[in-house]
Amino acid sequence: MEKFRYHRKHLLKFLKSKKANFDFESLYIHIPFCKKKCLYCDFYSVSDKKGSIKNFFDSLKAEYEEFRSLTDLSSIKTIYIGGGTPSLLLPEEIEALSSSIFSFNDFEIEEFTFEANPESIDLAKMVSLKKIGVTRISLGVQSLDDEILRFLGRIHSSEDARKAAREIKNLGFDLNIDIIYGIPGQTFGSLVDTVKQVVYLEPDSISAYALTVKKDTFNGLPLKSSEAYFEEYLYIVEFLRKNGYRHYEVSNWAHDGKESKHNLNYWLRKNYLGLGPSAASLIDDVRFSNEPSVTKYLTNNSAYFLEVLNEDQILLERFYLAMRTSLGFDISQSVTLNVEFLKEFVNQGLLEVSDNRIVPTDRGMFVLDSIVASLIA
């Protein structure tokens, strides 16, 4: 089906006509503000606040209330506040999110993540986060090499990152650390050093992302070869394994039991509701996402892009998403795969098959898109 552009009231009408109640398992809230946009980031954000946070909160409340009229949202088990830079919010604003909009304490939450950047998170904010029920902070460290941080255009120092990580741990939050590899100009030694220091900070989970940009240069330097990416990836895989982190998704590692439940819901294709500009939602066969415009969002009349998927498309998503994780895909689900290639990839050590599941190996995960493209006959 084609993608449609719907205004909010029409979207809600359409959704209501489909179903009486929606079992959303996860709630995502997008805070689309950054002090400075990072060169490599393609999430939606703006670097000036375009009116006050208060106005933004009013619109967020309006959107939330309208979706609440659709369903009671009591099925939500995980919440994720991402951005942008949510840690730009002041302590009182963080608390207002709960007190005047969401009443987070009313949910039976299993996991509540808040994204933070080292330069804008402090103890006072962490105390507020505790109050509203946040259990997990995902810290955008990216690198612990100050030269590399400058090259990436980050506005924090490695010391800011170490300090923030320690405080987060001390206050009893689960800590996730984001790092980037494949950075042009970064030596292998510098990356090794960052990975080692990250592990030394004892995060519960780690996200390591291969630098991805559309052009073939980054900040004036040519991108690294895929072999160089691969070498860095393999190092990260090996080093984290030795330190007790399990590789549970293409870019994610965690101690057992510390995997991000919220993110797993995306990969297991559970229903989720996204609020805020650019936020995306899934309800069974319907995907919709909010127009990426703060200005429009503040008018309370932004548009949503909506599409209704057919069985084949849903199955294709299930397959691709599951294959990104160490859970792999249950072959008994009816999907036609190219058996020739499946055998070949198992022979090549890219996939493993056990208990009716196809599971990608570490090497397989790094070429997963090609694998999936070859398998979908």
Next chain:
Amino acid sequence: MQHIRNFSIIAHIDHGKSTLADRLLQLTKVVDERKFVEQYLDRMDIERERGITIKAQTVRMPYEYEGQTYILNLIDTPGHVDFTYEVSRSLAACEGALLVVDATQGVEAQTIANALLALENNLVIIPVINKIDLPAANVERTKKEIEESLAIPADEAILISAKTGENVEEVLKAIIEKVPPPSGKPDGRLRALIFDSWYDAYRGVGLLIKVVDGIIKRGDQIKLMASQKVFEVEEVGYMSPDPVQAENIMCGEVGYIFAGIKDPRDTRIGDTITKFKEEAETPLPGYKEPKPVVFTGIFPVEGGEFEKLRDSLEKLRLNDPSVFFEPETSKALGFGFRCGFLGLLHMEIIKERLEREFGLELIATAPSVAYKVVKTNGEIITIKSPAEMPNPNLIEKIEEPYVRAVIMTNAEYVGDVMELCQEKRGILRSMNYLSENRVEFVYELPLAEIIFDFFDRLKSKTKGYASFDYELIGHRESDLVKLDILINGEPVDALSMIVHRDKAYRRGRELVSKLKELIPRQLFDVPVQAAVGSRVIARETIKALRKDVLAKCYGGDVTRKRKLLEKQKEGKKRLKALGKVQVPQETFIEILKVKEG
């Protein structure tokens, strides 16, 4: 008959043949000024775009001269070497020819080849030097070149500008004064030469003919002497330049007939028409079966279009019976046809017409020639594709077609031309300086070498200052081998070729390294090899793909990724599986474009 003049125009490409024809049409008021378009006689789009003539056309032009009305029949011939046989038949219908030479360019190889054909047919040749209005025109040098190369006196050459019309009237006068009227026996038994044909969806095959002896009229029972088929004439007429019906075509005249002929293969250019039951004793001389000399595999890019390709080829053959095709299967490219053509240009034109007129997307394999293979058991076979090559231990010897090529160039490029011909295994037969600056070479070359990229390279080596023409002179023994390309250990039939042993190594290396660039990385190492028999002569490895995964795939990224997968799934149809290796069609299109050098 005394007032009929049949003539043609011989010229190298771009020397102004079509423009001169346009002027003659205007001067004799045959074409309404308002309906006039440039290159009036070139009816096909491809003809206009390429500035060439593919099909012969005739036009009957009445002209008043000294109180007498003359019938001037212009027979416009194809100008290209691929159509030499058609040219020779068209010329056989004439008594005279205008030899048009561009005063800024001088004599070119094609001019000579066609002028020699005219001389062989005993035509009176009237030299015409064109483009005298241009500052670069050098009339004296051009005259000297005409005399040197063709031994035709050029003193009385008519100096014209077809573009401005200057002196074109003189050309008409010269045709009447110098070209003899047709000689034939008006009372003899009918003999008419077929010099071109075309296909009309309603009336079947139309024939352009010249009545040499006797007369032909509607209702006549006729017999085609080569094919032995009998038909009844339904319509006769003249081209003026559109068909105009008439009662009959008299001795010495050219015109067209329809005779209810449905299958174009029954009518062959060069065949003689006579009357059924009043048959002439002997046919007119010079008939030859058209023989394709260049072969290529043509495959639809979309596998499902095979039937459409067959239909299209059959339709094309209606207008061009010289197109040869038979089904061919390739492991890599699927179902298609092995097609034969009169030459490279003919091949390009047919491929272009298939794509343009029938909306097909095609892949053509490397062109090949017809080899004669003498097997150890004494059997002699002709092979048109590398796939037909017998096992090396069954081969006694292989013969390949050779041509006699005439190459004309400016003196400064003599070294470059010789170098190129040497590389192409050419044997120099003669080299003449036509003027201080103009050189004529005669080389004997394997046809396989010139169909590859000879003309392009000749042009680029001489900055365009070379022209080239050739004729086949038969088969000669050569040390040839079949070069195979193996991808991941599997031979790829579409890429096999027959090459001279000395060149196998270089060609193999070129293909292998190009394939390494073109074939997308797979999820495992893929060896690409070139082999002669079981001996691998070149090898490269396409390294396994190491990284191909979206780094971040969260709530908002799923839609885009799914769309990409759907596109890839759709794109699968254009992937060819060579064993476990998936190669996009584009790779074949690219690799088959690769030229030597």
